Amino acid sequence: MSLIFLFLYIPIFILIIFSFNSSKSKSVWSGFTFDWYVKLFHNELIISSLVNTLILALISSVIATIIGTAAAIGIYSMKKAAKTVIMNITYLPILNPEIITGVSFMLLFAFINFDRGFSTLIIAHISFSIPYVILNLMPKLRQLDRYQYEAALDLGCNSYQAFVKVVLPEIFPGILSGFLMAFTYSIDDVVISLFTSGPEMQTLPITIYSMTRKQISPEINALSAIMFIVVFTLLVIMNIKDINDAKKRELKYISHGG
Amino acid sequence: MDSNLIIKLENIEVIYGTVKVLKGINLNIHDKEFITLLGPSGCGKTTTLRIIGGFTEPQTGNVYFDNKKINGVPPHLRQVNTIFQRYALFPHLNVYENVAFGLRLKKAKENEIRTKVFEMLELVNLSGFQPRDVNSLSGGQQQRVAIARALINHPRVLLLDEPLGALDLQLRKEMQVELKKIQQRLNITFVYVTHDQEEALTMSDTIVVMNNGEILQIGAPQDIYNEPANAFVAKFIGDSNIIDGIMHRDYFIEFGGNYFDCIDGGFKPMERVDVVIRPEDIIIEKPSEKNIIGTVETVTFKGVHYEMTVDSFGVKWIVHSTTALNPGEVTGMNVSPDNIHIMKKTGDENESYEIDEISRMINDEEVNINDI
Numbered sequence: 001m002s003l004i005f006l007f008l009y010i011p012i013f014i015l016i017i018f019s020f021n022s023s024k025s026k027s028v029w030s031g032f033t034f035d036w037y038v039k040l041f042h043n044e045l046i047i048s049s050l051v052n053t054l055i056l057a058l059i060s061s062v063i064a065t066i067i068g069t070a071a072a073i074g075i076y077s078m079k080k081a082a083k084t085v086i087m088n089i090t091y092l093p094i095l096n097p098e099i100i101t102g103v104s105f106m107l108l109f110a111f112i113n114f115d116r117g118f119s120t121l122i123i124a125h126i127s128f129s130i131p132y133v134i135l136n137l138m139p140k141l142r143q144l145d146r147y148q149y150e151a152a153l154d155l156g157c158n159s160y161q162a163f164v165k166v167v168l169p170e171i172f173p174g175i176l177s178g179f180l181m182a183f184t185y186s187i188d189d190v191v192i193s194l195f196t197s198g199p200e201m202q203t204l205p206i207t208i209y210s211m212t213r214k215q216i217s218p219e220i221n222a223l224s225a226i227m228f229i230v231v232f233t234l235l236v237i238m239n240i241k242d243i244n245d246a247k248k249r250e251l252k253y254i255s256h257g258g
Numbered sequence: 259m260d261s262n263l264i265i266k267l268e269n270i271e272v273i274y275g276t277v278k279v280l281k282g283i284n285l286n287i288h289d290k291e292f293i294t295l296l297g298p299s300g301c302g303k304t305t306t307l308r309i310i311g312g313f314t315e316p317q318t319g320n321v322y323f324d325n326k327k328i329n330g331v332p333p334h335l336r337q338v339n340t341i342f343q344r345y346a347l348f349p350h351l352n353v354y355e356n357v358a359f360g361l362r363l364k365k366a367k368e369n370e371i372r373t374k375v376f377e378m379l380e381l382v383n384l385s386g387f388q389p390r391d392v393n394s395l396s397g398g399q400q401q402r403v404a405i406a407r408a409l410i411n412h413p414r415v416l417l418l419d420e421p422l423g424a425l426d427l428q429l430r431k432e433m434q435v436e437l438k439k440i441q442q443r444l445n446i447t448f449v450y451v452t453h454d455q456e457e458a459l460t461m462s463d464t465i466v467v468m469n470n471g472e473i474l475q476i477g478a479p480q481d482i483y484n485e486p487a488n489a490f491v492a493k494f495i496g497d498s499n500i501i502d503g504i505m506h507r508d509y510f511i512e513f514g515g516n517y518f519d520c521i522d523g524g525f526k527p528m529e530r531v532d533v534v535i536r537p538e539d540i541i542i543e544k545p546s547e548k549n550i551i552g553t554v555e556t557v558t559f560k561g562v563h564y565e566m567t568v569d570s571f572g573v574k575w576i577v578h579s580t581t582a583l584n585p586g587e588v589t590g591m592n593v594s595p596d597n598i599h600i601m602k603k604t605g606d607e608n609e610s611y612e613i614d615e616i617s618r619m620i621n622d623e624e625v626n627i628n629d630i
Binding site for chain 1: 312339348411
C-alpha cells in the first residue's frame with residue numbers, strides 16, 4: 001500500500017524539495033532557499049502566461065458548463081435508444097487522442113481562415129470541456145426524482161420556475177463538479193493549446209513546455225510546487241465536504257430505520 | 259346536468275405507443291366526495307389521476323372542471339393539488355419551506371405564510387417540525403408534510419396517488435383514518451388511487467374499479483362488495499369463489515354438481531355463467547344430496563374465522579367459518595339464494611399481449627411504470 005503511494009508521490013516530492021535548492025543543479029542539494037519563488041513572481045513571461053491560463057480556464061469552463069448542462073438535460077429527456085447513441089458520441093472526444101483533436105482544430109481554423117489567438121483557444125477549450133460537464137451531470141440527473149418537478153408544477157410553478165426552484169438546486173453539485181473538471185482540464189492542457197494558440201498567445205503549460213526544451217529553471221519547480229499545493233488543498237476541502245455529506249446521509253438512514 | 263358535479267371525464271383515451279392505456283373512460287366526480295380509483299397496477303388508474311392533474315393529456319376526450327373544459331390547461335393553473343407516490347418533497351428545503359412553497363409562489367405576505375404553515379402543520383399533527391430537514395423524517399412524517407404542502411393552496415380537489423403504499427401496515431391504518439378525517443374537516447373532494455381493496459372499502463364514498471384501461475364498475479363500497487358487476491370485480495374485491503355455472507331458467511341455476519334456487523334472472527335458457535360466492539357466505543352442513551360435497555384440504559386460523567380450502571370434484575373452494583373442520587374430512591356446503599351472484603361470462607383476450615407491450619416500453623424508458 002505505502003509502496004504504491006511512494007511510487008505515486010515520489011516524483012512530486014522530489015520536485016518540491018528541489019524548488020528550495022539553492023543551486024540550479026537537478027541532482028546535488030546545496031542548501032535551502034526561497035530565491036526561486038521570489039524570482040518566479042518577477043518573471044513576466046511566466047506571470048503573464050499564468051494570467052492567460054486562468055482567464056482562459058475561467059471563460060471556457062463557464063461557457064462549457066452552461067452548454068454542457070443544457071445538453072445533459074436534453075440528453076436526459078431523450079428516449080433510451082437516442083440517449084445511448086448521443087452518450088457514445090459524447091464519450092468519443094474524450095477517448096480520441098488529444099493530438100488528433102489539436103490538429104483537427106488547427107486545420108479547421110486554417111480552413112475557415114480564422115486567425116489563431118485567444119478566441120481560437122477559447123473555442124477549442126470549450127469544445128473539449130463540454131463532454132466532461134455532461135458526464136459529471138448525467139448521474140445527478142439520473143438520481144433526480146421526476147415527481148419533484150411535477151410537484152413544483154402542481155404547487156403553482158410554471159416550467160421555468162420549477163426548473164430554477166427545484167431541479168437546479170438538486171443537480172447543482174453535479175454542475176459544480178463538471179465546472180471544476182472543465183476548469184482543471186483547461187489549465188492542464190498542452191497539446192490542444194499548442195495547435196490552437198497564436199504566436200503571441202502563451203498559456204502556462206506551453207510556456208513551461210518551451211522552457212524545458214532549453215533548460216529547466218528551478219523557477220518551474222517552484223511554480224509546479226505551488227500548483228500542486230493548491231490542487232492538493234482543493235482536494236482535501238472537497239473530501240471533507242464529501243465526508244460531511246455522507247454523515248448527513250447516514251443520519252437520514254438511521255432516522256428512517258427508527 | 260348534475261349541479262353537484264366538479265369533474266367530468268368524457269370518453270378519455272390515452273395511447274402510449276401501440277397500447278391503449280385508457281380506452282374511453284367516462285367518469286363523473288361529485289363535489290366533496292371521497293372517490294377511489296381501484297385496480298391492479300397497469301390498469302390506468304394513475305393515468306386517469308394524471309389527466310385530472312394536468313400531467314398527461316388525453317389523445318381524445320374532454321376533461322371538465324366546474325363545467326368548463328380544461329384540456330390543455332397546465333397543472334399550475336388548475337384548482338387541484340396532488341400527493342405523489344413517495345411524496346416528492348423538496349430535499350433542499352426544510353419542513354417549513356416545503357409547506358410554504360405554494361404560498362411563496364403566490365407572493366403571499368410573510369406573516370400570512372407563517373400563520374398558514376403553522377395551521378397546516380397542526381392539521382397534520384406536525385407542530386414543532388418546522389425547522390427539520392425533510393430527509394431526517396420518517397416515511398409517515400414525510401407523508402404528512404406532503405399533505406400539508408398540497409393543502410396550503412386550498413385546492414377544491416386533492417389527488418392522492420397511492421399515498422400510503424410505502425408505509426407499514428399499522429401506520430397505513432392510522433393514516434387511512436386520518437386522511438378521511440382531514441377530508442371531512444376541510445370538506446373538499448379527494449380522488450384517491452390505490453390497488454388495496456381494503457383501503458378502498460374503508461375510506462371511500464364511491465369506488466371506481468378499473469382494469470385494462472376500462473372502468474368496470476362505479477358504486478358505493480357496499481354495492482361493489484355485495485353486487486360485483488363481473489368476475490374480475492368480485493375477485494379483486496375480497497376473496498371470492500368464482501365457479502362455472504349453467505342458468506337452467508330464471509331463478510334456477512346449476513353449479514358445483516347440484517341445483518340451487520337464486521334471485522337472478524334475464525339469462526338465456528342453459529346460458530353458461532360465472533357464479534360468485536363469498537367465502538363467508540358458504541354454510542357448512544352434513545353432506546347430503548342437497549348440497550355441494552367436498553374434501554377439506556387445508557385449515558388456517560385467521561383470528562376471527564378459519565379459512566379452509568375444500569376440494570369438490572377438482573374445484574377448489576375457499577370457505578370462511580367460525581368452526582374448524584379437520585383436513586381430510588368430507589363436508590357439505592350450501593349457499594342461501596341471495597348470496598349467489600351470477601354474472602355473464604367475459605373474456606380477457608388481449609390482456610397478456612398488452613402487459614408484454616407495457617413491460618417492453620417500461621424497459622425502453624418510453625413510459626414510467628408508475629404513470630400507468
